[in-house]
Amino acid sequence: MKKISIIAFCLALSYVSVAQEAPKLYTLPSPFERYSHYLATVRITGAVPLGSFSSSYIDKTSFENYSISMEWVTRSAVSVGGEVGYSYFQKRLPRNTYQNGDQTISAVQTRTLTQYPVQVFANYHFLGKNSTIQPYVQLSGGVSILDYTVYYGILSDQKQKVSPTYGVGVGSKFLFRRDGSFGADVRVKYAGTSFKYDYLQNGAASLNTSVGIFYRWW
Amino acid sequence: MMLNRTFIWIAAVATTLFSCTKDPLAGLSDPDSQVFITNRDAQANYKQYKTFSVVDSVQVIEDDYSTSDLTSLDQDMLIRIVTNMEKLGYKYVPAGSKPDIGINLARVTNTSINVVSQPVSSYWGYGGGYGYGYPSYYQYYQTSESFWSLSMLDLKNPDTVTKNLKVVWNAQIRGAGLGNEEYVDQMVDSVFGQSAYLKIN
Numbered sequence: 001m002k003k004i005s006i007i008a009f010c011l012a013l014s015y016v017s018v019a020q021e022a023p024k025l026y027t028l029p030s031p032f033e034r035y036s037h038y039l040a041t042v043r044i045t046g047a048v049p050l051g052s053f054s055s056s057y058i059d060k061t062s063f064e065n066y067s068i069s070m071e072w073v074t075r076s077a078v079s080v081g082g083e084v085g086y087s088y089f090q091k092r093l094p095r096n097t098y099q100n101g102d103q104t105i106s107a108v109q110t111r112t113l114t115q116y117p118v119q120v121f122a123n124y125h126f127l128g129k130n131s132t133i134q135p136y137v138q139l140s141g142g143v144s145i146l147d148y149t150v151y152y153g154i155l156s157d158q159k160q161k162v163s164p165t166y167g168v169g170v171g172s173k174f175l176f177r178r179d180g181s182f183g184a185d186v187r188v189k190y191a192g193t194s195f196k197y198d199y200l201q202n203g204a205a206s207l208n209t210s211v212g213i214f215y216r217w218w
Numbered sequence: 219m220m221l222n223r224t225f226i227w228i229a230a231v232a233t234t235l236f237s238c239t240k241d242p243l244a245g246l247s248d249p250d251s252q253v254f255i256t257n258r259d260a261q262a263n264y265k266q267y268k269t270f271s272v273v274d275s276v277q278v279i280e281d282d283y284s285t286s287d288l289t290s291l292d293q294d295m296l297i298r299i300v301t302n303m304e305k306l307g308y309k310y311v312p313a314g315s316k317p318d319i320g321i322n323l324a325r326v327t328n329t330s331i332n333v334v335s336q337p338v339s340s341y342w343g344y345g346g347g348y349g350y351g352y353p354s355y356y357q358y359y360q361t362s363e364s365f366w367s368l369s370m371l372d373l374k375n376p377d378t379v380t381k382n383l384k385v386v387w388n389a390q391i392r393g394a395g396l397g398n399e400e401y402v403d404q405m406v407d408s409v410f411g412q413s414a415y416l417k418i419n
Contacts, residue, residue: 064240088240095250102257102258102259103255103257103258104255104412105253105254106255106408108246108250108251110242110246112242151242153250153252153253153392153393154246154251154393
């Protein structure tokens with residue numbers, strides 16, 4: 001009887017000691033803080049034309065803008081990555097006459113600007129990799145494959161060019177779960193592309209507000 | 219392993235996103251697609267012309283050859299041209315009565331077949347005169363553009379040296395629906411409407 005009670009008591013003790021050890025597993029930092037990892041984001045953007053782009057060409061906000069980015073998140077506050085996007089602005093004007101020397105053209109004008117920006121970026125994060133909210137500032141630069149097309153009826157005047165583009169933005173990541181892999185990203189960015197042709201004499205600038213979903217892995 | 223799978227996913231999403239390009243001309247009706255181009259001779263003094271006449275058949279120009287035709291559509295066009303000219307103050311006279319202005323109307327069609335003719339390089343040992351032999355089942359695609367062309371000829375002051383009749387005004391009507399009889403009135407009215415300098419009354 002005594003033997004059994006001693007064994008039972010020892011078992012009970014060992015159980016208690018195991019229970020006390022278990023919490024230690026959760027005090028290890030998350031792998032996302034210990035390792036540098038990848039982060040991919042898919043975004044949809046609302047873009048508002050600014051400056052002379054808006055006053056002399058298209059002033060209509062566009063919601064047809066998408067992008068995908070791949071980020072290399074290091075253990076420091078800085079992360080770098082690349083982003084490829086698609087952006088489309090369009091405005092149709094009612095029938096009007098346009099003078100070209102001694103020639104008069106009467107047409108319904110459809111103005112479009114399509115861009116495929118290919119950029120690299122650097123983010124500076126203000127909080128740790130595992131905080132639920134991670135605000136950051138962003139600088140980006142690269143080239144934009146640009147297609148400027150003005151339609152007069154169904155006749156078109158088109159110019160395509162690979163132009164330099166840059167961006168300055170501020171945003172924040174939101175983790176869905178503590179130490180999770182998925183999250184949301186909201187970003188407001190000023191984007192400018194240099195381009196000079198026809199109606200666009202001072203480049204195309206826009207204010208882009210985007211919402212995205214990201215997935216991170218290591 | 220994880221990386222490869224994720225890259226494939228990203229590529230798939232990116233391809234889907236970038237194939238969703240919008241058609242800028244979606245929803246453009248036939249009348250909205252029409253473009254009216256008018257060219258004026260800046261040196262011409264339109265007030266010197268009092269009478270005009272129109273051709274009795276329409277010139278049909280297709281690539282390199284031209285013929286004459288007069289369909290009911292052509293007749294509608296010519297009648298509307300006469301109405302507009304009379305509104306501008308010109309007097310219609312038969313072609314034999316020596317009018318100051320003669321108006322020509324043409325239907326022009328430019329067709330190009332988009333197949334490139336390439337000479338065979340001597341690399342294959344067959345140079346000099348050999349061309350590609352396209353099997354008859356190959357698909358070619360044709361692009362064709364049709365437009366109306368109105369020309370106002372100065373019959374009052376013919377250039378007897380170069381044997382040229384000066385074109386003092388020209389109008390082109392391009393776009394879709396050019397063969398639709400419903401649009402004849404608005405098409406002709408538009409080209410004269412944007413040429414107020416033709417007015418002599």
